Every structure is written in structure tokens, then in C-alpha cells.
Amino acid sequence: MAISREVHLLARPDGLPSSDQFHIVETEVGDPGDGEVLVKNSWMSVDPAMRPRLSNGQQSQHQVISGGALGTVIASRHESFKEGDIVQHGAGWRELHLSDGGDLEALDPAGFPETLYMHVLGTTGFTAWGGILITGRLQDGENVFVSAAAGAVGSVAAQIAKLKGCYVIGSAGSAAKCAWLQDTLGLDVAINYREGVLRKSLKAAAPNGIDVYFDNVGGEHLDAALPRMNVFGRIPICGMISAYNNFGAISSGVTTLSNMVYQRITMQGFVVWDFNDRKAEFLDDMRAWLRAGQMHYEETVYDGIESAADALIGLFTGQNTGKMLVKLS
């Protein structure tokens, strides 16, 4: 019998979440029974996509927050897992996880730090890879715009586009993030969307229009991008972070959709599991880019399970560069 702490949802946020809507609960976790595995989590993933679930009912109240985690098997009575195995799961924000094994994926880090499997080598990297190459049908040398380009998914999408010889514009919400986009990631233009008028900045930044807009934001960003799209342009919709904190997931109105017709644009929402059959190909690409030093990433790490709610809120107030993680002791 061991003591674990979990993060529960106390009240559903109606706008920007606040820390009093979350709650740390202590629970007793038993020893693994036959066919069970006990995992001690070392990292928890903090993702924008968690936000809508808090309001739309997919996340139950007074239950542990669903989300990605990575940990080590500390006891096992399951034939497929042994002590010391590193595993990933989506069973949420808790220190200990007692599992029947069905929700665990064993991880071979293949020489890379294990946190990379929480972002560039994990779901966020795979989301970016599939979104820009499969949904976005990116061609070498095209003109690309990525919103929230300093975020975990956006930064990978933007770098893949650069690796494919594209002209890449990225938007971010601070001068420091823009400097990172241009100086470290090598983007052609970085737009600080908090300065000036986004629509005008984007027009100036895209003299040859936009072939692929990788949208993480929606709202004003999408409104500004649509009139810049070239014929047969593609808009993979990865997320609409601008809408996540509004009641009913309503974004600021997009008024320029008639460009969809004039330029025969395709806009398509996707989620990472749409690409599951391409996982090995993704890992091959990404490991090669990492080994060649061609894929940069940053991690913003909050310490301890008690900081998890602040980490999630921080996503929506621009506190992260790159992947937001919570480290458990």
C-alpha cells in the first residue's frame, strides 16, 4: 500500500482556468494484483488540447485529470512488464498509476532523453509531422505559415517546413519567442502577434502568399491567413487555442472564409491518432533529424504535482517556450 497524489478537476472553468478549480487529492494505491503493474510517474505532459475537455464534459469532475505521463514500472505481476521498464500512458495527472497493462506503452528511448518522448519524439512531434506532411500535403519549397510557432507542436511543424526547403513564417506572443524562432529555428519571418495588426504583418511577411497554414490558434490568426492563401492552399487545423477559454469553444468570428471558394482552399481538422499507421516512419524521420542536430526544442518544466494546474494555466498566458512539462520527484 502506498500513498499517491492526483490532480482532480474541482469545478469546470468557464474562461481561463484558475488554480482553485483544481485540487490535489491523496489516495492509497494497493500493491499490484495478478496481471497488474504499478508505475511511478516521472513526467506529466501539459497540452492545450486538455483545455476543451475540462468544459465539454469529456473530463469528469472530481476525477483525475486525463493527460499524458511517462514513468517507470516499480512493481509488476504482468507478463509483459518488469521492474525498471519505462512506459507511457494517458492515465493522467497522478504520482502512482496501478494499471492492468492495457493502457501502457513500453518505451525504448533509443538513446534519447526520455522527456523527448513527451514532445518531439512523442505525441506533439507526431502531431506536427502528420499535420504538416499528411493533412497539409506539404511540398518542398512552399510558402508556410505556422501560428503559435514557439509552442510544442508549432515549433516542430515550422522546423519540418524549413527542412523541406520552405519559406516559413511563424507567429508567437513575445519578442523573446520571436528571436528564438528566427535565430535558433531559422524561420524566415517571426511575427509578434501582440504588436501591430496581425493582418498587416502577415501580408507584409508573405509576399508570395501562403500555400500551407498550420493553424494552432484559429480566430484572428485564421481570419488574417485566409486572404493570403494561394490557390489550392491547405489549412491543417491542429487546434484553436484562441477558442479554448471561451464558453462553448467559440472563437472570435472568422469573416474571410469566402476566400475558401476563390482560392479553392482545403481546411481540415485532424488529431494525431489519424496517423497511427505511420508512427514508425515518423520516428525514423524525427530521430534522424535529432541526431543530425536539425531539430531544436525547448522544455518548460514546472516542478512537482502541486504546480500542475499552474502549468496548464501558464499554457494560455504564454508562460512556455516549447513543451510544457511537470516533473515529479
Added chain:
Amino acid sequence: MAISREVHLLARPDGLPSSDQFHIVETEVGDPGDGEVLVKNSWMSVDPAMRPRLSNGQQSQHQVISGGALGTVIASRHESFKEGDIVQHGAGWRELHLSDGGDLEALDPAGFPETLYMHVLGTTGFTAWGGILITGRLQDGENVFVSAAAGAVGSVAAQIAKLKGCYVIGSAGSAAKCAWLQDTLGLDVAINYREGVLRKSLKAAAPNGIDVYFDNVGGEHLDAALPRMNVFGRIPICGMISAYNNFGAISSGVTTLSNMVYQRITMQGFVVWDFNDRKAEFLDDMRAWLRAGQMHYEETVYDGIESAADALIGLFTGQNTGKMLVKLS
């Protein structure tokens, strides 16, 4: 030498066009020279897509309005055309058209009234067929919503969906149009969008959601449809008539686009020439449906070239059921 009248654009409309922005001009048309053909137009097509061109510069001021027409060759010195041939062209709103033949398409009516080649057997029918079957990837038995369903394109799209065994909801702007949609076209539900709250009417009409939304309208219609879309739903965007009379083709804001991600929706703008390689297949389908009495249509006919501007304005004030045409004497 003959006298022809043409409709010219006098001033660019900024909202709903008004008749004083158009102007009838008399011109002298010479006899055909070597390689030339003289066409006497009998029908002119009036289409929503003409509207944005009047404001966005694609239509030149003080020039004849571009648009579809159908006529008869009355004199020819071109080897491919002879007197009496029926031809279609896009050379616009004029009584006589002197052509080098390059813009003429000879028409074999195959036993159907020639005006049908201005709508169900012409561009509007082909637009509907390609938009719902190719862009919309319609599957038999799906749940379908068509906006402006009493219009020339919408009514064909809705009937094709019925022919494919689908549950079909249509919207229109009057009780009479809604009665036609239900009683003649056999739609499952017709919504009068001028009554009640469209978002609520559509929710009530779509108990099993929407798999394909054929959008002719944009704005409030699209805003209402997005939350109703099923997973992997498709939204072929044929037009956004709600935006055409607003400056800069700006529609009322669409605030529900985050559903694109949740349901992995594909939204795609298209134009009819995207389907050019499928024209024969379209004609085979449509002629068979017409012969079987399975394809209904209406024509709203304005008489004489002097009524052409009013016919165009009438499109945006709901004066037509089915295809809007101008008959020339």
C-alpha cells in the same frame, strides 16, 4: 453591320447592386471576317458568382458584364461552325457576339430543351454534381444539409443526395420555396431561415448530425452547421452568397470553427472547372435522371436585355426559384 445592345458595369457596387450601376450600351457589330462567327444570343445566365467579380476588379468597368450565354450562329466564316449551330460561351451579356470561335462550345441538346444547358445540364448542374459527389465525397444514406437549397445549384445538390438515399435538410428563404423543397423535391426537412433561430432549427432537423454540408451561403448558415457535423464530416464550399454583397467579401463572423478539430472536418472550396475531366460522366448521370423524371428544376425568366441588372439584383433579394435566366428576343 448590325446593332447589338450590351450590359456594361457603370459603377462598382459596394453592397447590394442597384440598377443605376449598370448601363445598356448600343454597339455596331461588323460581319464576320475570315475565321469569325457571329452568334445571336437567346439566353443569358444570371449567377451568384458574378457578384464578387463586380467589386474585386475581375470585371472591368465600362465593359460588357462577363457571364454565360447561349445562342445560335447566324453567320460564319469559321470552318468549325455553321449557321444554325447552337453554341454556349462566357462572353457575357450582349445580344450579338462576334467571335473567333475560340470561346465557343458547340452544343448538342440531345433532345433536351436548350435552356437546361444553362442550369441542370450546364454549369450549375455540373457544379452541384461535382461539389457533392467529388468534393463532398457523398456516401449513400448519409445525412446532408444544403443551404440555399431552392437555388439553381442547391436544388440539384439536394436532389442528387436524395437519389443517393440520403436524409436531406435544405434551407430556403420563403415558405413557398420550402414547400417546393419538401413537396416536389422530396427533401426530408426544409428550413425557412427567415423564421426562428437557424441554429436551433438545424439542430432539431438533424437528430443524427450532418455528414455533408453543401454550403452556398457561409456566415450564419456555416456557423449553425459546424456544431452539427459528424466526425470526418465534409463541407464542400460552393459559394458564400451571404458575403458577396459585403465590402471585401467579408461574411458575418463564423465562431464555431473549433468543431473542425473536434470532429476532424474537411472544408473545401471548389469551382466547376476543377471537375472538367468528369464532364461526360456528369452528363450521363444527369440526362438519365432527367429522362427518368427524377430531377426537378425551375426557371425564373426575366425578359429582354434591359431586365438583366434587375435579374442579378433579384438573385440577392430572393426573387428566383431555381435558375435565373434572361431571355433575349
